[in-house]
Amino acid sequence: MNMYNRFFKRPQDLLLAIVALVLLSPLIVGTALLIRLKLGGPVLFKQKRPGKDGVIFEMIKFRTMTDERDEAGELLSDDKRLTPFGQKLRSLSIDELPSLMNIVKGDLSIVGPRPLLVEYLPRYNERQMRRHEVRPGLTGLAQVNGRNRLSWEERFEMDVQYVDNITFIGDWKIIFQTAYKVLKRDGISSETSATMEAFMGSEQNHKEDALTR
Template identity: 45%
Template sequence: MYRIIFKRLLDVLVAGLLFLTILPFVIIYVLFRNKPFFVQKRIGLNGTEFNMYKFRSMSDKRDQSGFLLPDKDRITKFGGFIRATSIDELPQLINVLKGDMSLVGPRPMLPYYMGLYNEFQKRRNEVKPGITGLSQIKGRNLLPWLKRFEYDVFYVENLSFTLDLTILLRTFVLLFRREKKEEGINSPSVEFEGNK
């Protein structure tokens, strides 16, 4: 019952309230930045693609040949701040309100990862992806990819209001502690390359 009806109701209620709270900041950000949103295709429920929104944290700086500079050379000072505090993820509240995502669930992955999953790992797509999830509160970038997928499937198999509430509360605690996102083996620069 929770999985089918009340989870979506909770998503809309909480995401709506949070979005109204941050709306003035969103408006200011949009007004004073040229291209405030970064939009990227991600994989959602049952492998369907959707456009995921984030605040832009990198410039479009290119080298003399016209190629984009490495990520670390394009992150702005403000971009570094919004990444460190996870503010860059707030536009995903729009994805939650649209029904593409949930507040809690496995983090949405890029489409090309679909071909790298084994049957067990594909189960992570049996629920909507989330803004936060079990692997985010269990170690985030420090987790090996395979451990992250284990947590994702554990979440799918044990989804409940109690588990969602626990993950949300733990997420808020971590945010208010402003724990640094550590560069680990699951950092953006170390991609999942399949099961070896």
């Protein structure tokens, strides 16, 4: 852990998050009102995610999907529940604004590996688990290099690459690249899904499991 990561990254995150919350407060309030009108309540979407060292926290985002269910009471697929309004929020990353509070609390960093689902934890191999050596981020190296269009293996390799090379210049490069990607609305969806397919484990993991049976 270098000097920047040890002493300066967290204070920088806190300062940037507080400034962003103040400057973007009209947008945050306006978005909350629109979600209430278009999608109803609740306005916020909360979900447990693994953070640094795998410690679970509750991530906060703006709601972008309906709660539509099938005849069996199961939620419909993301494609069917994601409204055009919700898609627009995602394409501009406005749905991520409440997560600034997670940064203030210390759950998230501005830059780091994206926090994924808790159910993925047992599916990672040893190298992929290294993404939890640092605080997860609102944006990260994978997000500026393809985002949801990358394969899971490509994303995890970039996460580990970031963990091994955290620098002040590198973080700010990712921040500026993120702003550019948001304006371009690039990489929001994968090739086959409105968001990203579930991670079921790497092919290599499955081969190793088969050999040990």
